[in-house]
Amino acid sequence: MKLALLALSATLSPLVGAHAVAHAHPYVAPTSTDRRSPCPMLNSMANHGFLARNGVNISMSDLISAFDAAINMAADAAELVGSVALTASTTGNASTFNLDDVDKHGIIEHDGSLSRADIYFGDNHSFNASIWNGTKAYFTEEVITISTAATARAARLALDATQNPSMNMTTSQFTSSLIESSLYLTVFGNPVDGNASRSYVEAFFEEERLPYHLGWVRPTDGSNVTTLETLAAKIAAVSV
Numbered sequence: 001m002k003l004a005l006l007a008l009s010a011t012l013s014p015l016v017g018a019h020a021v022a023h024a025h026p027y028v029a030p031t032s033t034d035r036r037s038p039c040p041m042l043n044s045m046a047n048h049g050f051l052a053r054n055g056v057n058i059s060m061s062d063l064i065s066a067f068d069a070a071i072n073m074a075a076d077a078a079e080l081v082g083s084v085a086l087t088a089s090t091t092g093n094a095s096t097f098n099l100d101d102v103d104k105h106g107i108i109e110h111d112g113s114l115s116r117a118d119i120y121f122g123d124n125h126s127f128n129a130s131i132w133n134g135t136k137a138y139f140t141e142e143v144i145t146i147s148t149a150a151t152a153r154a155a156r157l158a159l160d161a162t163q164n165p166s167m168n169m170t171t172s173q174f175t176s177s178l179i180e181s182s183l184y185l186t187v188f189g190n191p192v193d194g195n196a197s198r199s200y201v202e203a204f205f206e207e208e209r210l211p212y213h214l215g216w217v218r219p220t221d222g223s224n225v226t227t228l229e230t231l232a233a234k235i236a237a238v239s240v
């Protein structure tokens with residue numbers, strides 16, 4: 001009996017822990033003065049208070065803690081992109097940045113986003129429902145596979161090239177865009193073969209929230225730069 005209870009408690013405790021994290025980090029929509037970025041995950045983390053809700057003065061250690069607590073992603077991933085974000089800092093302190101600092105085109109922000117317009121059209125920052133609807137039209141099943149994510153991304157890039165006469169992506173921006181698809185497949189599916197839940201991904205992009213309300217919990221499988229790059233390579237390998 002005692003053993004059975006111990007086994008039950010070992011099974012349940014990660015789940016109880018995950019629910020406690022969700023409870024301590026409720027979703028609150030940003031106010032008109034809160035800063036937000038073109039990144040749906042930085043915005044979601046701020047909307048849940050894993051990052052400062054006002055979106056200002058974010059440090060590397062803030063990112064590392066938030067990546068771990070919110071999405072079980074290792075410090076190497078936070079450091080890789082966080083160090084680039086810091087180069088756009090306008091806070092007056094080179095070791096912090098405001099979320100809207102990363103709007104700056106060409107630092108991380110690039111053309112061909114899944115849910116944002118290109119800088120050429122003016123607003124490269126805000127969620128754009130019509131662009132996103134074009135992307136999610138490819139999500140016809142409840143599970144978003146590697147192949148589905150690759151097809152949706154390729155279609156968005158191809159359409160954008162016909163609409164924006166100055167559409168341009170450097171090799172490294174092209175790679176970042178692959179990693180961004182790898183990121184959402186990892187967090188809302190798994191780091192090895194993606195298979196993200198469509199409803200989680202839609203809530204994430206459309207509402208900029210971690211979809212606890214739909215049953216999502218912090219992934220039990222951790223991710224890091226190697227898993228993200230390996231999954232991105234699988235997306236790149238799909239023939240589209």
Ligand code: HEM
Pocket residue numbers: 037038039040041042063073078081082085102103108109110111112113114115116180181183184187
């Ligand atoms: C320090 C951490 C991070 C920084 C500074 C950052 C920054 C950015 C920026 C500037 C963009 C806009 C790129 C574009 O033009 O489309 C972006 C896009 C994106 N980010 Fe992040 N990001 C971070 C972490 C994450 C994480 C952990 C995820 C996990 C899901 C994520 C998911 C995405 C996705 C899916 C997009 C593509 C949005 C779209 O194409 O519409 N990011 N990120």
